[in-house]
Amino acid sequence: MNVRLDRRAFLASSAAAATLPMPAIAQNKPIRIGLLTVKTGPLAQGGIQMEQGVTLFLKDRNNKIAGRPVELLIGDTGGNPAGTKTKAQELIERDQVDMIFGPLAAFELLAITDYVAAHKTPILSLAAAEDMSQRKPNPYFVRASGTSAQNMQPLADYAAKELKYKSVITISEDFAYGYEQMGGFQRVFEGAGGHVVKKLWPPLVTPDYTPYLAQLSGVDAVVQGFAGSNPLKFMKQYADAGVKLPVLGGGTAGDDALLKSFGDEAIGMISASAYTSDLDSPMNQHFVEGMVRDYGSTPGLYAAGLYINGLVAEAALEKLGGNTDDKDAVIKALRAVSLTDSPRGPFHFDHFGNVVGTVYIRRLERKTGKLVQTTIKSYPNTSQFWTFEEKWFLEQPVYSRDYPPLKS
């Protein structure tokens, strides 16, 4: 059994502490990390991987960071904003955690960002909402995974310059994450001379994509930005409908955690992601091995994101000598972290707390019977602003359903 220090385990150990004198606990107060994740409902897939990522990290460190034991407190948000708020209150007010990892979805993060900032609690989230590190920044926010568009901007560059595509149709879920991904793609693709012919937005819950698939024709490629289990459904129906156009995808669309679920229909998909399981670095190999060993699956963005959060926290706390009393110092140290080796390669943070790191363009292939991602190009030091000037970028509206508008 792997080491899991959740609240029940903690309660058990403190009950033991009540009967047996254990002075060590009193002397060495644990660092408390709150994990906001989703363990019930439709988003549970990503949430469970998040928990696996951080659990593996703590196991690798024997539950110790910067010389102090770590206590992981897990809150199940149920995948809804009100639940996230309640769990954030539980972690901050009752359990007084030193920092929060998570939550998963943008709407969860947006529900608590003001609250977390008011309580000066550092939060290391995976949620990709652009404005969290752009127009409405939270000074206690750190994001090692990236914005929605951060992977898509290099993907557009690759599509236009290397693949020489001239026209595409984009398709993504009808919510902010989808808009922001496709907005980023469109701005860069059109800047490089490409043309986005049509943008399709199926609702998040769409049992059948055929009405949309019927509209995919007359372009060089299709760009899809689905998340969760939707990429599976989409690729399957795409192949079944007999559409032959090449497919480009974002980070969640080609997430490595889906490799075990994809079939041959996904072969050839080119996706851009901040994490790729085929990255040949010692840290990543160690991480992938650990995930395969403990959970039997290739890790994707969610598990990697949380493992990386662990690394970030560790680097920062080591610099502070394990002292978490001054939250402003903690957030300062977190944002100053610069790692050369991590499962996603080297990265550091910009002044908004958003990651600047490598984006990998991968092709999905079948090798020795297994589906794998093969990196075909890397874009190192990619910022959320891509090659645009930050000031100009922030003056533009945030990417949305209709921005940038389609050119006729």
Added chain:
Amino acid sequence: MTALEVRDLNKSFGGLRVTRTVNLSVAPGERRLIIGPNGAGKTTLFNLITGELRADSGSMMLFGQDLTREPARRRAHLGLARTYQIITLFPGETLLRNVTLSLLGLSRLRWNPIVRIDRQSELLTKAHAALARVGLGHLAERPVGQTSYGERRRVEIAMALAQSPRVLLLDEPFAGLSIDERRDVLTVINDIPRDVTIVMIEHDMDVALEFAERITVLHFGEVIVEGTRAEVVEHPRTKEIYLGE
């Protein structure tokens, strides 16, 4: 002026004509009996008069006032009250509350969401009086569920009387009662003053004939015979379709 006037009333359910051009004219203060075999359309006629069913054609007047287009609830306000063959009370409530609801129906107080219903002394006095009138004053606080069938029949009548109706429709008020209970109910009905016109459906000929002044015989939705007690009893068609059986 007639108390209740029904002209050329028609009603069909699907293809089945349950009321065929029925005419009925009841004088003020009259005791009218409506008889007819099962399925003759007696209760349907009541439902049409009270507006619980919409007539396909025809018209109805209450003391010269046209009822035809009035919704059922308005007809109650115009002075029409009824009892049900299948007892229709508020099962979870006390007898007092049942009668109170009946009284409230015609009072503006029914819309009041603020005062306490059990502090309305005038209303309660009236309700107690209505129960006393049918001999149930002592059971006012008893829930309907704990009363006998005969008592419930009397509550039905008490509720109708509480509405101070000008025309009262009684739908088989003796159905299913024991001999003693019949006597009680008959006393109640006989005590109703003459300013209330009564139309009654009844199967029990012994009690009904004693009560009725004029009788209407319905058969397959049609008025076959109408007249005084003697006229109807003597009529050959009556004997043929009803008494002869």
Added chain:
Amino acid sequence: MNLWLILSINSVTLGGLLFLLSAGFSLIFGLMRIPNLTHGSMFMLGAYFGVTLIGWGFGFWLAALMAGLGVALFGGIVERFVLRRLVGNELAQVLVTLGLSFMVADVCLMQWGGDPISVDTPAGLVGSSKVFGMAFPTYRLAIIFIAVAIAAALWGMLDRTRLGAMIRAAVDDPAMARVVGIRVSHLFTFVFCLGAGLAGFAGVIGGPILSVYPGLDQDMLPLALVVVILGGSGSLLGSLVGSFVVGLLYNFGQAMFPELAYVVLFLPMLIVLVLRPRGLFGRAAP
């Protein structure tokens, strides 16, 4: 490429799948007058059973049948031990089926994890076939045939057998059916099992298109609801028509009014309910 023709044929495919899902829902609704809120869960449970059975080496079709039977058995247990105690109490049935759907969803999450699981299209039906000179996914065409075949079998059962006659009688007038000596309680169990089984079977059949994931239950339940409202409860023809209407609404609505995708689905349901408030449930009214 003719977009409208493609959309039409896709509508029919989705309609076929929805028919498998909602035929049982409609019978349960019509006969027992309960909105069975576990029906989406039955669909999902069937799909997960199918995944496991296929994993054990059973063929797709056999797995679909076995999953259907398994879910039917589960439905039978639910009916016998829970719903049976609550006959006539709609409120309690709503609550209990809702509670059960929570439980099923959580058990599935526990047992099969949060990852979406894809179901391979059965061999022989992979790829696309040419119809009217256009490529259509063969498996989708097969679903249409399955739906029609099951509709025919159900129709035969309801119309030609004694059991079917009893079900029809009980749907039309439960009180009368009891009077003439039909064991309505046995019918309830049978119909509930049948409905659950069909939903479970549909879950496996839908697997290659929809894949299986937590939340599948909540995606499917509203669709079944719309079908039954549009088509009328307790009527096989109604569910068939309703399924295809929903298939059309869904496909054309998504393509033509993407912003109003949900409104397009639920507005017709609302209109039918408002304009024919008793028309569809009228038989239940006193």
Added chain:
Amino acid sequence: MNRAALAIALLLLATLPFWIGNSFYVNVATQMLIYAIFALGLNVLVGYAGLVTLGHAALFGVAAYAGATLINSGHGHIIVAIGACLATLAVAAIFAVLALRGTGLGFVMITVALGQIAWGIAYRWISLTNGDNGVSINARPAPFGLSLESAPALYWATLVVFLVAVVAMAIFVASPFGASLRGARDQPRRMTALGYNVWLIRFLAFLFSGFWSGVAGLLYLYYNQFVSPQTVALSASAEALLMVIAGGTGTLLGPIAGAILVIVMKDIASAYIERWNFVLGAIFVLIVVFMPEGLVPGVVRLCRRVIAARRPRAPMPVLGEESGE
């Protein structure tokens, strides 16, 4: 006896932030009160009018969205409160007119359709509702200069509204109109023959119910400072309905108990029981099967039985409050 119990309960409620310790639990208590108000409002329809709705979260949500929109456009707390209530009442009126076309299951299904349409709009009408990401408000309003920023302050404010709601319900239930509503639930035909306008009674009850749902929705906004489409979803309506039914329909305490039960499971037990959704589902099933009348009436029944068993010859205690002198 009863008065003493009531006084003690009030005292405990009023002083809760002092003895409950952590502000997290104060917040949980605030949530309980908010959902109790919502459930009390819903109970008017479900319990007293006999109309089961699965679309009430839409009314809750309308108030929250309207409130958030008004706050973000810079309006003061009075306009926010009035505007949110008016918006809720307007939507409730539309819902009522449409839903009251049906009865029984027809009514339920119409409310489902209406709720889903409301959800679709919240989700899709992005210019108004900001879609999936929801609408945030930066700060809680300060009605009459009282800051609601701290957990106890909001708790007390909510407690006041809650007590008003409870008193309003108690008065309503004991009033002639309340009696009319229950009459229309049990014998609509008879009520019509007695001269009642059953449709209008139900319509007004729907508005009254909607009003309290709106009040709860506005408090929810103040509490969370956030509203999103999930607030309006079918599952939110179902959850509220579960509170009412599990606690006991048509009782004053039932919806409150139901709200407490659900919030305890969601907010507190979920930290210790990983499979809390399963447990919540199981609790509902058990309540329905073993206490079909709901938790509060069921417990009262059990207590009576226990008392009766202890004192075999004692007369049945009369617990009905309705017929007080």
